[in-house]
Amino acid sequence: MRSLGEQRTLADRIQRILGLSALAGMVATVWLGLFVTPPDQFMGDLVRLIYIHPPLAWVAFIAYGMNFLASLAYLWPRTRDLRWDQLAGSSAEVGVLFTGLTLVTGSIWGRPAWGTWWTWDPLLTTTALLFVLYLGYLALRRVPDDPELRARRSAIAALIAFLDVPIVYFAVLWWKSLHQAPTVLNPTTHKTYIHGSMAWTLLLGFIAFTITYAWMVMIRYRLGALEARVLETRITSALRERQLEGSHE
Amino acid sequence: MNSYVLAGYLVTFIAMGLYVGSLIVRQRRGRERATRQ
Numbered sequence A: 001m002r003s004l005g006e007q008r009t010l011a012d013r014i015q016r017i018l019g020l021s022a023l024a025g026m027v028a029t030v031w032l033g034l035f036v037t038p039p040d041q042f043m044g045d046l047v048r049l050i051y052i053h054p055p056l057a058w059v060a061f062i063a064y065g066m067n068f069l070a071s072l073a074y075l076w077p078r079t080r081d082l083r084w085d086q087l088a089g090s091s092a093e094v095g096v097l098f099t100g101l102t103l104v105t106g107s108i109w110g111r112p113a114w115g116t117w118w119t120w121d122p123l124l125t126t127t128a129l130l131f132v133l134y135l136g137y138l139a140l141r142r143v144p145d146d147p148e149l150r151a152r153r154s155a156i157a158a159l160i161a162f163l164d165v166p167i168v169y170f171a172v173l174w175w176k177s178l179h180q181a182p183t184v185l186n187p188t189t190h191k192t193y194i195h196g197s198m199a200w201t202l203l204l205g206f207i208a209f210t211i212t213y214a215w216m217v218m219i220r221y222r223l224g225a226l227e228a229r230v231l232e233t234r235i236t237s238a239l240r241e242r243q244l245e246g247s248h249e
Numbered sequence B: 001m002n003s004y005v006l007a008g009y010l011v012t013f014i015a016m017g018l019y020v021g022s023l024i025v026r027q028r029r030g031r032e033r034a035t036r037q
Helices: A004-036 A045-051 A053-075 A082-114 A122-141 A147-162 A164-174 A196-248 B003-036
Strands: none
Touching (some): A004 A196, A053 A147, A082 B003, A122 A164
């Protein structure tokens, strides 16, 4: 059994390794994406946005998947623990950042490709809904209440919000959409429409953004635990002071 | 360099950098506060 100090050192080391890996992966993705890979036959240099836009969306899906699983683990009586709630909240916060960036980079790509910054396309609309749903989830988490009650309420909201995730994924297949169908492992044709250095750079982008997600969630989770501990100590010392005041009177 | 591509990369990395930077600062401050207590 490790002491608390050793545990902190191990977690710090993992956090540092994740951070350095994320940074290295991002630098390599940007370098390959902007300077090494060739322009596309039809889209020209615009294709370079493919190395960041789909990985951002992928990480948002992972974040909400993790939020869903952690919320289920909290609601399940055998695994009920506030640490699951903390993990769910941390993952959702990172997910909202990545969904926001998916929408922004998609809009920047849409302007030259489709001639508009925004259109009420099924995929875009359901993604915007996803962003708003999880913003609402994060707002709900901030409503002050008993920690157990707040965690249960948030977990139920997370399960409801997650219903939109498969709808976003299948939106381009279910409805007519301006947005192209998946480039990698297209569910309809089972083909991949990207090859060579472009495919490897896209794969690196997926890996780098996933590591970045893990790094961000780890920091956010540990920060939440630290804040909870500080608050608990503050409450305990305030109660002790009150008791001392009472004994003097 | 295509200006749309540049804008997409800049927005993404500035936003991610600001978020993770703020988390690291808050984590350090939290630790200092916890140590003082």
